[in-house]
Amino acid sequence: MTNVIPDSAITSGEKDTLETITSVHHWTDTLLSFRCTRPSAYQFTPGQFARLGLRTESGETVSRAYSLTSAMTENTLEFYLVLVPNGPFSALLSKLLPGDKILVEKSSYGFMTADRFVDGEDLWMLATGTGLGPFISILQDPVVWKKFRHLVLVHCVRNTEELAYQALLEGLPQRTELADGGASLTLVRATTRDAQTASPRHLHGRITTLLENGTLEHVTGHSITVEASRVMICGNPEMITATREMLVQRGMRPCRRAIPGQFVTEDYW
Incomplete structure (x- = not known):
């Protein structure tokens, strides 16, 4: 199961910030959560989602949208997700380690609040x-x-x-x-x-x-x-x-x- 919110083309620059993975937790072989640094001006309402981007070895950016699990007051952002077999974004997520980089779009989205x-x-x-x-x-x-x-x-x-x-x-x-x-x-x-x-x-x-x-x-x-x-x-x-x-x-x-x-x-x- 993965978020079906439409993908968004993510590029570095005015639209996004480059953040650092701070922790990765594997709940099962296919379920994981991870945290990354939070952009200084990032705001969200609990229940909303963020658009994230990871770069492949060839330099291409692959993006997905995931709901935030972190509290509004935390200085890191947390996400909980499933690794989809043969999914290009999941393939990158499965290799995440603390210290790796991830793109976070500056705006949050969603109305399930x-x-x-x-x-x-x-x-x-x-x-x-x-x-x-x-x-x-x-x-x-x-x-x-x-x-x-x-x-x-x-x-x-x-x-x-x-x-x-x-x-x-x-x-x-x-x-x-x-x-x-x-x-x-x-x-x-x-x-x-x-x-x-x-x-x-x-x-x-x-x-x-x-x-x-x-x-x-x-x-x-x-x-x-x-x-x-x-x-x-x-x-x-x-x-x-x-x-x-x-x-x-x-x-x-x-x-x-x-x-x-x-x-x-x-x-x-």
């Missing part, structure tokens, strides 16, 4: 695979913990080993700047292939199935309603399409630029 919602009490974040990335950033924003009463993150992957960022997520309620906001955080993990680890907060099945049969609402203790719930969905396009249809059936509508709604989506593949 919590400020799209003008009201609501509960924020549901539904993610498959590396669609978790933007929610890591969103959940490190104190404003989100003040804006909503209940935060619910559901992360669905194939196998347990793909459940990344667990220590970070578990530790969020202990951060003073977040806890002072007053919101509660409920974490739900789901796997589609290994069922032997199933528990009340580690489920077996797809998000669409768990939503349709009521399991998600049952284990979290929160109902998804037009009045109280605001939903962010990031991941597999098929999951997003099916989930969107379920929400529409419940009377919810997507957020538009000038029309408030109850859900926003972003496709990953």
Whole structure:
């Protein structure tokens, strides 16, 4: 699964800055996260994405867009992604080492941000695979913990080993700047292939199935309603399409630029 945001031709100069890789972490053979230095004037809203560029040995620039997982206040930028077989950008990413260089476009992009919602009490974040990335950033924003009463993150992957960022997520309620906001955080993990680890907060099945049969609402203790719930969905396009249809059936509508709604989506593949 990789971000399907259209590629952008990245060139050095006025549009980009050349940054340095500071760390690389391999979660599995195909999942990795990395950090790079942050341009001094770089600004973003949690949930947005950055356009990155890497140069091949021949001097060609290959570019992709990836959601930021870092907190707004950090002095480095972090990205979480999957290595795509035979992907030209993935081939370069797989060789990244601290000290290597990467191009970062000066502007950030995207509209899957919590400020799209003008009201609501509960924020549901539904993610498959590396669609978790933007929610890591969103959940490190104190404003989100003040804006909503209940935060619910559901992360669905194939196998347990793909459940990344667990220590970070578990530790969020202990951060003073977040806890002072007053919101509660409920974490739900789901796997589609290994069922032997199933528990009340580690489920077996797809998000669409768990939503349709009521399991998600049952284990979290929160109902998804037009009045109280605001939903962010990031991941597999098929999951997003099916989930969107379920929400529409419940009377919810997507957020538009000038029309408030109850859900926003972003496709990953």
